Amino acid sequence: MKGFGYLVKEGFKNIYTNRIMTIASICVLVSCLVLTGAAALFSVNVTAIVSEVEKNNETTVYILRDRGEIEAKQIGSQIEAIDNVESAVFVSKSEAVEQYKQTLGEQLFDRIKDKDPLNDAYRVVIKDLEKYDDTVKQIKAIDGVESINDRREFAQKLSTISNLVNLISIAVVAALIIISLFIIANTIRATMYSRRFEISIMKSVGATNMFVRMPFLVEGMVIGIISAALSTGAVALLYEAVKRVITEAAGSWITVLPFSQMVVPLAISFLVAGILVGFFGGFISIRKYLKKEGNEILGW
């Protein structure tokens, strides 16, 4: 299109002229994108954890503390005797203490060691995961078994939370997208009002609708691009902070995916969403103006 450079320049001029409204639009759009991004990253992590847990067919079976080592070995034999159990490796209380020491560090471990929280246990590998629930029932039925660390149950709980978070996010994001569209459309409408003289002159000298529309679309899209960039930065900071907290609390038990693995698709999604919201915000507000002619544009 001829004069494209001029139109883009006009779009940037609009942004500067209406900077307060532009900042308001950017703030709303950033909150919308950050919330969407946070929900998406949470969901991605939960899915990764769930699939990891589901892939892992190792389950820890704890033995009652009043049972001696010989009784514990007998329980192990009974576990191994179950059809769907491939192996059962004994982990003594002292081995478990060493592992905890490594995970928690000496200092933290010293604080809890008096409480003697550990049991003898078996690491049981299950053959067919489809029969997992039946096998767990059979193990629980063995005399002397205190509990089973069923990570699948945890995975299921996590999935339920994730689904709930996703549902809430969708509702919040839908509301925020509508608010963003509304605010961007109003920002651009304010620009158009301040430039109504120019629009009426443009139309009277024979500017095409596309030509009249272009600076306002550029304005909307630039708002979208700036919001996308800010949102990516904000989500990165937020993600790293949350990751630090989770890693400190859960140690190696929960693996949080590195942000670098997700930054590209996240930034691209933000960019596309930002541009689309900005473009449609501009499009909606100018559509009404373009239908008007002459003095109608000036509101006379």
Place this chain on the structure above:
Amino acid sequence: MIDFENVSKTYPNGTHALNNVSLHIDRGEFVFIVGASGAGKSTFLKLIMREEIATSGEIIINGNKLSRLKKRDVPYLRRHMGIVFQDFRLIDKMNVFDNVAFAMRAVGESSAAVKKRVPYVLDLVGLKDKMKDKPSELSGGEQQRVSLARALVNNPEIIIADEPTGNIDPELSHEILELLTQINSMGTTVLVVTHEHELVREFNQRVITIDKGKVISDSAEEMVDLSYGYDEGYAETYAEAPAPAPAQPDADVDISSFSAAPAEEPAGEEEPYDAGEQPQYPDNVVIIPD
């Protein structure tokens, strides 16, 4: 050039703005449109600019029927017209140069073309020295000349001036009409809507009087329909106005400083509107290329 064939216009609120109007304006004519407030003059101009669509009848410009003109082609029709408004409609934050350049930029002209053409047109209207001034620093007459330069800058075939002297001093009004006459002498069709009887008489051009939505007199046809009642005596004033001026240049006007550059069409753009013939310029017009 411009034909109205039994054109009527009724607005959605029931106002009958024009009632069965038929007239013909030739290429290169200078026409005054006069009439009382609410007579239908503005509607007449809006119909030509295709801001409004006739309720019935047909408007033909350069052989193109406006009723058949697609909405997307309206901008191309308007590129053949230059509009001068009573209130100038200059953009305060832009200087004189940018106000005129704006009309070129709006149709996608390159900045090189703008830089070449705008000073030239401002020179034509005598404002070359005021290119960097803001409209607020100019007198009413100067502001109207900027508005005229903006109307001229895209080389239109028709200049439509809606009350061009309505907001300026009487002595400056004469100057503006003088400029319009000079522009007309180069072959551009000029339509001027005005209330100023003295000016109309002085300039000795074709006068079309509209009252209550009808053409009640047209000096070109020496027609008067006195059966219509009208308030401000337009018919009495203009019924015996002189015959229309020929569409030839006025020999007394010094036009050597004026451009008769052919109408430019933005290259590379679709031009669905048929411009028809370009104005025929007299031999003594110096054609300065853009």
